[in-house]
Amino acid sequence: MGIPLDSWHPGAAYYFSAHLRDRRSDLLVEHAQALGLAFRVAQQARPFRINAIVVLPNHLHGVWTLPAGDEEGHRRWLQIQAVFDRQLPGQPARAVVHRDRSVRPLWHDDFHxxxxxxxxxxxxxxxxxxxNPVRHGLVRDACEWPYSSIHRRRAGEEEQC
Structure with missing residues (x-):
């Protein structure tokens, strides 16, 4: 049912995993640009660093770090979901209203x-x-998966792919 606000520690790195309700869906890769925009909107509103991310057809995994003195990780994720959902009109008809009165029709309630x-x-x-794309049998080599931060080159580091 999401992350309790008190489980986020400022300045710390977190692993996260989130799934769409429809495990057969490929919305996340079909609409990867919309998902990227949702992350950028959340980063502008409440900065955080994405250490790593991979977007698979129906779920995503990542590692991100919150700035010191900031405990709003849960709100960031809610914003990412909401921005992504709003960009996909008509997807899907069934909405789920949560205690915080947010409506997240696409996303499974569990966020690990x-x-x-x-x-x-x-x-x-x-x-x-x-x-992760290799584990799911989507590619033979992680560098073949286009929806991954493995392709980012950081200053002073050799390219991974």
């Missing part, structure tokens, strides 16, 4: 997350995120 304990844990989860 946990705080990462140290730099090694962050790196292990980033590798897990990037390798």
């Amino acid at each position: 997350e946990h705080r990462l304990v140290d730099a090694e844990d962050v790196q292990r989860h980033i590798a897990y995120v990037h390798d």
Whole structure:
């Protein structure tokens, strides 16, 4: 049912996973630009760093870090869902009203997350995120999956793909 506000620790890195209600859907890759926009809108409203992300047809995984002094991780995710949902008119007809009065018709109520304990844990989860399309049999090599942050090149780092 989402993340309790008190489970977010400022300045910490988190692994997260979110699924669409329809496990057969491919909306997330069909509308990857809309999802990217939803993340950018949330980052503008409440900055956070995306350490890694992979978007699969019906779910996504990521690692993100909140700024120190900020505990609004849950609100960021609600905003991402809402912005994405609003960009897809008519999808789907059934809406679910939550206690916070938000309506998230596309997303499964469960949003999995946990705080990462140290730099090694962050790196292990980033590798897990990037390798997810291989685990699901979508590609043979993680670099073949276009909806992944594995393709980002950071200053001073060698390209991963």
